[in-house]
Amino acid sequence: MPIKLENVGIAVRDLEEAITFFTDLGLTVLGRDTVSGEWADTAVGLDGNHARIAMLQTPDGNGRLELFEYLHPEAIETEPTLPNEIGMHRVAFSVDDIDAALGIAARHGFHPLRGVATYGDIYKLAYVRGPSGILVMLAQELHKS
Known part of the structure; x- marks a missing residue:
């Protein structure tokens, strides 16, 4: 079965701030949307899922970041990941x-x-x-x- 990395999704506190940072580094915005509804609840596994999203792409066309800012449910602030923590890293x-x-x-x-x-x-x-x-x-x- 062929497989390819589609994107890396990152929840952000402020979508515009994150877009500005990553576009200044050289990524481009492929699109923006607001997502919600039963399909979003099912896909994400979160009732009432409602988020603003932006898809960004690296200049070589191979890497994509999906940035999302939750509107509902309220985003949960956590401590920033440490370099030696298990889980999504960087x-x-x-x-x-x-x-x-x-x-x-x-x-x-x-x-x-x-x-x-x-x-x-x-x-x-x-x-x-x-x-x-x-x-x-x-x-x-x-x-x-």
């Missing part, structure tokens, strides 16, 4: 220039958790705590083939 992006990407993140008030690390001679990496506490990994390949 979203990672390859970037051509990590310093430029970190500059964009900084303009939104988001900074690396500890700085930029170098993994062997392969990547420069940084984790940023983005909108709604989302962990975003930025990776710059050092030697493109």
Whole structure:
């Protein structure tokens, strides 16, 4: 059976803030919608499911993020995920220039958790705590083939 990753869904506190952050990093908005109704309740497993959503895509066309802001039931605030917690962890992006990407993140008030690390001679990496506490990994390949 063939399988492909469709998207990664992330619940956010403020949809517009998250869209602005990710589009500034280079993603594009494919579409927006408000979803509710029996089909949404069934698919998500949540009675009264009502959310505003946006689908974003990476410039290469291969990666998609579905961002959603719950209107009902009320969103539940949780502590931001720690790097060593079990469960959904982070979203990672390859970037051509990590310093430029970190500059964009900084303009939104988001900074690396500890700085930029170098993994062997392969990547420069940084984790940023983005909108709604989302962990975003930025990776710059050092030697493109």
